Amino acid sequence: MEKMLHDKKYLAAFRSFLQSEFSDENIEFWLACEDFKSTASPEDLHWKAEGIYQEFIQPLASREINVDHHIKEKIKKSLEKPSLSCFDEAQKHVYLLMERDSWPRFLNSDAYLSLKYKSRTRWYI
Template sequence: MSHDKIRFYEIKDLMQNVKRPRRIDIVLNRKRYNKDFHGSMEQKISLKTSPSNPSLQTDQKVHMNLEKLLKDKKYLVAFRTFLQSEYSEENIDFWLACEDFRSTTVPADLRRKAEAIYQEFIQPTACREINVDHHIREKIKKSLEKPSRSCFDEAQKHVYLLMESDSCPRFLHSDAFLSLKNKSRSLWYI
């Protein structure tokens, strides 16, 4: 055995001596950082904007979130493309399929669409399986006997929260979002 390689147990011994921050320290530091960051950003924004240009002022204050993103078609398309690049577009496709399902009024269509959504996204062998727990899967499977418009609500909420906490923040910091945002902002001045 070579001396150049570090053995696992040596790393383990070294890691025991590393001081790790406690959860409460992380949370408190994050709150402090957010407070300082947002306070300084508000100050910078108020210096850059002027009462003579109200459209710039409201544009600076608008904060994009997942709800707004899903309502705007150009941002929705960009978000879906971003999710494709991360191999997780099944989340947005499932969410959109649930929205379409919820607007269904014909009972025969309800059953057909429910089966299609289950087979594509929910069942354990689904080609585009979403990340929901076993209990939610079982509830949906049972509800397929007599599907209602709310049978996917719990899974849809779970996927929404997953996108809101994970994918959406990464998208909002991506080059794709920033260039789209700058492009739409420049169109107001043309």
């Protein structure tokens, strides 16, 4: 799954699949965390952390992810002085949820099988 999440075609297909299942907040959170970890300036770190918290973590967030209360509280406390790793635990949890739940269904979906077939036939043309 990790390798395919870094391939634009497979990532787009997986995103579309998750949207069809109304669970695209998981991949969007994971991607937001990947972007967050590449943040260089402390000022950007703070506003990006706040944005991720408001969109995905806070109670009744518009795209709230499924992580337990303890993880949410740790993140809330870390917002006072955010670090590049403040979302790591939640990101890992969401990744494992996708890997165990959504990813196997995606691998059996028409979207994936069609993409896989197209990738294979290009080599023969």
